[in-house]
Amino acid sequence: MGVSFVREVYERSLRALEVIREAQSRGLIHRTPLIRSETISSMINANAWLKLESLQKTGSFKVRGAYFAVLNVARSGVKHVVTASAGNHAQGVAYAARLMGIKATVVMPQYTPWIKIERTRRYGAEVVLHGESYTEAEGYAMDLASKLGAHYVHAYNDLDIIAGQGTIGHEIVEDLGDVDYVVVPVGGGGLISGIASVVKTLRPKVRVIGVQSEGAPGAYLSLRSGRIVTIERVDTIADGIAVKRIGDITFKLMSELLDDIVLVNDLEIAKAILLIAESVKTIAEGAGAAAVAALIAGKVRVSGNVVAVVSGGNIDMTMLFRVITKALALERRIVKIRGLVPDRPGVLGRVATVLGQLGVNILDVIHERYDPTIMPNYVEVSFIVELPPEENAGDVVIKRLRDEGYNFVIEKP
Known part of the structure; x- marks a missing residue:
């Protein structure tokens, strides 16, 4: 892969940045805040900054990549897109397709939180529930796209998706020029691949660290073994990063760019959700809290200015109740x-x-x-x-x- 491939992603992210900024100027996508948390800073003995993609349109960062990818598809004359998603990418694609005036069909795992299913439907997509995991839903969705003659929009293993997520990296560097660490949740790897491609190009000395759930460690195992590892079963409250197999594109980018990748368990994630709610006054879903979980659990050693990406806030209220209760009990x-x-x-x-x-x-x-x-x-x-x-x-x-x-x-x- 080498520098040339990273450069390609970076240059594509510049085009995505123009598109996203234009959408931001029209109120279609938010430029999310980067805020310093005094509470978390004191806990980790560093300056903790949170990039709150939980406050993004559709409730997660996924709308960035989806908007850029679907726009490019629509401009090519395609009238129907199909995707698979554990929830957040689904909403991003559904929202973007509605804005572009094209049809969207989304395949979601059967046990996707109700709130993500309902909101995807509200954005106008046809929702099909299939399989117990993202991987099973993905296989069905790809077959469906072929049968329908539609364009398949991959949730993470797609250069336009990765470039769209990379716009977060541009905003981080613009808002906080002196960055030392960026800590990012990892599922299939699209988010961290985009952010790392941008941040490492603009600030090569910044350390980029990925965080996965112990119940879905596909990227963690793959990067440590030097090959893509497919895990048999995922089991985590962080459904947004519950992926059995990462993509070949994201594997190459993560292998090149990441300084480390660590694991957190669901109890550590629960504590982070409670902490973010109490100290930052915002709601994070399980995947969204993973980076903060790694910081407060001491899974990574940091100093200086540390940015934790809070990737989403789409959590079912019954799950939130259970998580908060568990976290209060742990404390x-x-x-x-x-x-x-x-x-x-x-x-x-x-x-x-x-x-x-x-x-x-x-x-x-x-x-x-x-x-x-x-x-x-x-x-x-x-x-x-x-x-x-x-x-x-x-x-x-x-x-x-x-x-x-x-x-x-x-x-x-």
Whole structure:
């Protein structure tokens, strides 16, 4: 591949930049903010900047590449595009096709979050659900495009798509000239290939680091083995980067340009989603929070000015509820207090009164009467509670309950 191929992608990104800027001037695509987070900066001992593509049109960066690619297709006279997507690329293609006045058919995995399916339909695309993963949906979509005589728009293994995503790199360098690290979520590799092609051309000393989920490590394994590795199964809350196999184009670009690629698990991603919501006041989906997850989990050593790309914010609200609850539990802000109490009137109320006096908010109460090891005149009670913010609040609560004659413990998350 070499420098010439990277240069080709960079030059194509310059054409994409003209197109995207024109769309931005018409309000069709946003120039997303690059903001510094004091909270995250203090956690990583560096200047943490977040490129908030979660605030982009359609809720993710994908509209950039989709707009540039679909525009070029439409200009060639094609009237129908087909694609496969886990959700965000689908919305980008559907949105771009509507703007260009052409038809879009999108194949999505069966378990795609409802919000991504519904929004893709709202943009006017025909949605077909097929397969349990992006890879299965992709194979079906490519066959469908051939049968329909439509143009297939690949989600990441396409030079126009990559160039469109690369416009993020231009904006980062323009907004923050002194960049030391850029940390980017990786699924199929289109986003990081575009950003790295631009950033490394303009600022060769910048270190570009990819982040994947442990439940979908296709790029991670491929780059370490020196060949494209197809993984059999993906399992992660970061559905936007749940790809079994990266593309040959993106593999070449990532092999040439990336300084490192690391893995994060779903619990680390959940913590990052909570942190972004509380400190930055914006919602990130699982894939969108991956770069921040890597930073706060210490998966990469950074210094100076560090840009984490928050790639999208399209998360189903029921999933968001589960993720936030899990993250609060991991941080011991929500805990389960469990103990045996006499099974008679008034006892539960007295325990609840003690908790209330300590500023504990009871979220749920669970009774266990069917365990044969529990004496018939006792009941196991578990309280799901929100602890007050004071340090060692849990220890204070348990001591007070024991002083009152109730033997409770806090369960580990």
